[in-house]
Amino acid sequence: MAGAGITGLAAAHALAKAGADVAIAERSRTLGGKVATERIDGLVIEHGPDSFLTLRPAALALCAELGLAEEVVPPLAPDTVFVWHAERLVPVPPGTGLVLPTRFLPFLSSPLFSPLEKLRAAMEVAVPARPAAGDLAIGAFLRRRFGDAVVERLAGPLISAIYGAAVDELSLDALMPRLRDAESRHGSLVRAGLAAPRAARATAPAPLVTLRRGMGSLVERIVSRLGRAELMLAADLARIDRAGTRYVARFADGARVEVDGIVLATPAPVAARVLAGIAPAAAEALATITYRGTVAVTLAYEASQLPRPLEGHGFVVPDGALPIAACTWSSAKWPDRAAGGTALLRVTIRSDALLAAGDDDLVEAARGAVARTIGARGAPTVVRVTRWPGAMPRYTVGHLERVARIDAALLPFPGLMVAGAAYRGSGVPDCIAQGQVAAERILQMERVGA
Template identity: 35%
Template sequence: MGGAQVVVVGGGVSGLTAAWELSTSMPATTITVLDAGDRPGGKLRREPVAGVALDVGAESVLARRPEALELMAELGLDGGVVHPVTTSASVWSRGRLHALPKGTLMGIPSPARAARGILSDAEVDRAEHEAPWPDTDFEDVSVGDYVAGRLGDAVVDRLVDPLLAGVYAGKARSLSLRACLPQVFAAVRQGSSLTAAASQAARTSALSPEGSAAPVFAGLRGGVGRLAEMLADRLRARGVVLRSGVIVRELNRDGVGWTVVTGPQPSPQRLSADAVVVAVPAAPAARLLASHSPTAASALREIDYASMAIVTLAVGVDVPLQGSGFLVPSVEGRTIKASTFSSSKWSWTAEAADDLSFLRASVGRYGETSDLQRPDTELVAIAVAEVSEALGHQLPRIVDSHVQRWGGALPQYTVGHVDRVERIRRATQALPGLALAGAAYEGVGVPACIASGRAAARAVATHLRGSGEGRGRMTS
C-alpha cells in the first residue's frame, strides 16, 4: 500500500497552511497544491516599490489570535515579528482629520462624546441616549441597522461603516452583527446595552490570552508576504508539489476517492486523490461541489465578494505623516476608503530607504466597481490628490507607485452568514475525504484563514487514518 495522496485546491494562506499541517502530521502523504494564481500566497504578496519589497495585500495580522504568530514560529520567522510603532488612526470627516476615539470597537464609541468632531453635537447627544432594541431574541441583523437603531445613523455612517470597510470592504447595513461582532451579538441578546457590550469587547480584545495588555497587531520585518514565501519554500523542501496557474475545473468521485480535473476541456488532466482540501473562494467552490452537494453549493453561491485595489506610493522623506493613517467614510464621497502611512506605522519600512517615505491608499467598497475600472495611472493620481487633500498639503513628487488589484478579494459576511456556513458544513460532512478552508467561512483575517487550513487538514488526516492512509493512487 502506498502513502495517501492529497490535493489542495487553492494556494492562498489557507491552502498552504493545510498542506503544511498535513505534511507535518502525515509526512508520508503525497501532497499537491493547485493554485490559479501566478504564485502561491494569495493575498499575502510583496512587490517592489522604489526598489523596496513591500506588502501589497495584507500588511499585518491580529496578534491577539495565536495562529499566525504560531505559524511564523514554526517557520523560524518569529525573530522577525514586529509590532506597529503607532496605531493612532484618524477619520477624514467633514473636511478634516479627527483622531479615532480610543477604546472603540469597530467604530462603536464608548463614550459617545469621545467621537465629538467626527460627530456633531446633536449626533453625540443622540448616541448618548441609547435607544432600546425591540427584541433581544433576534436571530441576526446587520451591524448598521442595529447600531443605527440604538445610537443613530451618524455613528454608522461616520465611524462603523469606514471601520467595517477596512476589514471587509463591505457596507455596515448588509454585514452580519452575529458574524462580524460575535461578542457584541451575544451580549446584547442577553440584555446588555450596545455601548457596554462594545466597551467590554474592546477591553477584552486588547488583552493577551493570559490577561495582560498586548499589541493588537503584528507584522514581519520585510513584510507579512514573507510568511507565504517561506511557507511555500518549506513546503517544496518537504516534497510538496506547488503548481501555479492551474484552474481546477471538476471534482469527481472515484470509488472511495476523488479525481481532480484541470487543463483545457479538449485535453483535460486528471489527478487522483484520496482526499481533497478545497481552499478557494465561494463561487469556484460552489462550482466544484454542485454535483456532489447541491445544498452546500447553493449556500456557497449566497456568499458574495468585494473587489478592491491597493495603491502604494513612494514619496519624499520630508512628508509630515502623523499616526498610522486614516479612514474615509463613504458619506464623504471620496474614491479612497483609507490610507496607511507605512513608514510611520512600521519601523522596518522607515528604515528601508533613507530618502523615501511609503504610504498606501485603498480603493473599492462592496457594490462599487466603477472606480476599479480606472487605469492604474488614474488610480494613482486620485490617491495622490485625495491623500494630499486630507493632509492639507500636496504630497511631494511621487518617486514610484504600484497598483495591486484584488478582484473578488473579500467575502461579505451578510446577515445570516453563520447559519449559511453551518448549512455548508453539515452538507459537506456527507462527502468523505473532502474538507473546506478559506476566508469564506469563519473569518477573513490571516489568523482565521490559518486556523481554517489547519482544521481542514486535521479533518482530512482523520479520514485518511480511518481508511488506511490511502491506496497509492495514480495520476493520469
C-alpha cells in the same frame, strides 16, 4: 489541495508535518494568493494583507512554530487613526476600541459629532437589550444603540475598512457576535467595554501585528517547510469526480490526479464550479456567497513632498466624502517599510465606478485624495496599482446559515471540504485556522481508515 493562498498553504503545511502525501494545485504561477509582498528599493510594499490580528491566535502561533517569532512586530506609535470629516483629518477618539468602546470621555470631546449626536450616543447605556431574533446587519445593531451619526462617521468607515463592505449589509452574527453577547450580558456596549479589567487591557499583546519583511515572509517560510509535498503551479482545477471512495481532480489542461481527500481552498465561486457535477447542492449553496472588488494604490513620496512627517496610522473616509475608502500610512504604521524618510502610502479604492476605471484614473483619484488630505505635492516616486477583482467575500446578513448549508451539502462527501476566506472569517488568522482544521479532518479520516 486546491489553491495555494494562505489557507491552502496552512493546510498543506499541517498535512506535510504529519507525514501525509500532499499535492498542491495552484492556478497561478505564484504562491500565497492574496498575501503578496514586493520588496524594492528599500520599500516593503504589501499588495494584499499588511498585518494580522493577535486576538485570533492561529497566525501568531504559526509564525512561532515556523521560527518567525522574532520577525513579528507591533505597529509604531502614535497609533492614531483619523477620519476625514469637514475637510480635515479628525482623530478617532482614543478608546473607540476594535470591538467595544473602552473609554467614553474622549468621544464626548471629539469634533466629529454635534452635542446632540453625542447626547444620543451617550444614551446607549439606556437603550434596552433586544433579544436575538435572527441575524441582523452590524449597521442596524449599532444605529439602534448609538444613533446614525456614530455609524456613518466612525464605526461604519472603520468596520468597512476591515471587511471591505458596507456596515449596513455586514452580518452581526458572523463578524461581531461579541457585540450581541456584550449587549445581553451588560445591557449596554459602553458598560461592557468599561467593565473589561483595566489590567488585562494594559498587558494584552498589540491587537494587530505584522512581519518585519512583510507578510510574504510567512508564505516563503511555509513553502520552505513543505518537504516532499508536490507543488503544481499553473494547475487550473476544473472539476472533481468520484472514483470509488476516492476523488479525481481534473485540470483544465486535461491532467488528472486521484486522491483520498481534497481541500478546496479556492474562492467560493471556483469551488462552486468544480463541484457542480459531483455535488450540485453544495455548488448551489457556494454560489450564494458574493464578492466585491477592491484596488490598492501604493504611492511613495520623498519626505520633502509632504508638509510635515506623518504621525499616525492613516485615515478612513465616510461614504462618499472622497473617491477613496481609506489610506494607510504604511511607513508610519509599521517599522522598516521605507528607508530615508520616504512616506509609503496605501490607498484603498472601492467605489464601483472607479473599480472599472483605467490605472491612470485610479492613480489620479489616489493622488488627488492624498494631496487634499495630507498635502502631498508633486509626482510620487513609486506607484503601484493592485487590482483585486471580486476578491473580498461579503459576509452579509445570513452568512452563517449559508455556510451551514454548504457544510450540510458536503456531508455525503468524506474528505472533500472547502476552507478559506469565504466561510469562517476572511482575516489571515481565520484562513490559517480553517486550513489547519481541514488538514486535521483529512488526517483523522486517514487514521480511521488505516
